[in-house]
Amino acid sequence: MTKHLERDLAHLKRELLSLGALVEEATNKAITALVNRRADVADEVRNGDDLIDSRELEIEEECLKLLALYQPMATDLRFIVAVMKVNNDLERMGDLAVNIADRAFDMAMAQPVVPPGDLLTMAERVRAMVRESLDALVNRDCELARKVVRDDEDVDDMHKRMFKFLEELMMKDASLVPLGVHTLSASRHLERIADLATNIAEDVVFMVEGEVIRHTR
């Protein structure tokens, strides 16, 4: 039975990583759509979300099956519970990528109101956090996971600066309000993707070391 469990856990891990790859791709495309004002790429993100949703359901089903079938203890149990949580977070990231794509779609025809470089810097940072949180998960790398948790503060700061900048811009020129509000939403969605990457990183630390680092920031 242990051998079967081992095999099934390896399969579960691959499934989760494949979902992670889909979500990472959706995030990257949403960022491309936003920064390069590509409505066609935004559409790809919106059309891809059904697959992410159905994969999430399959993985959850798989976790429940493994729990019932093997009644695993200690490390294996903690791993399966972590997979369920990460799975949930990945699905929410997918939704946020769609939200960003929606904003990108609305803004594709207009002149950008923030220097594209600023949005890109933030987006690149978030993209790296998504990538690193998944790498930390695969490699059970707590050092990398803790880096992701630290990086989240930078993204929070970037979002706050973006907020301030857009607020002032809209006060100066009211005709920029609609675009300003869309850009603000996009920035907030990016910031929330970073939060979810941080959740994943925290779950990695919990899974590997058994230490809860949530709520201690």
Place this chain on the structure above:
Amino acid sequence: MTKHLERDLAHLKRELLSLGALVEEATNKAITALVNRRADVADEVRNGDDLIDSRELEIEEECLKLLALYQPMATDLRFIVAVMKVNNDLERMGDLAVNIADRAFDMAMAQPVVPPGDLLTMAERVRAMVRESLDALVNRDCELARKVVRDDEDVDDMHKRMFKFLEELMMKDASLVPLGVHTLSASRHLERIADLATNIAEDVVFMVEGEVIRHTR
């Protein structure tokens, strides 16, 4: 052992409901702070979040313990997994209540930019959804759970109307941008609390009937 499991599951249920009551109270207070412009009540919400966070951790710990100790099957397993998910959603609702309280704090000294009645109507609807999702959970009431899922569409519509209204307001009078943006955030946080209540309702249906109603809306 079955008797012990039964006793421990009943205890877990009580713990979850007590967390639910804390979160419901935080949500109600955040709404009061927002609508009645009460900075003191906003402060109570901010100060109460540590308790919610620590309760969430305790409940998760308890779930892991029960899974390892009893290796439960079928219904009990599905119940424990549902508790873990609802627990997570409740903690996120608590965070959103704090976000609303932060906005309420910033806006307490200013004249409201939206008719307080509009915000109140939306807030009352969200408050009812939180209440009903928890009632549905306690009573394993799928009919009520499905009502919560349906109500979420109304809240989404209310948020969209609020968005439109505030956007136009800010375009007409740029001096209202800061307050408009805060109000928009508060409305979005309310809408997300409703989303999480919907998640809980969906988990109730899954727990009781084994049917997945997520992603089918």
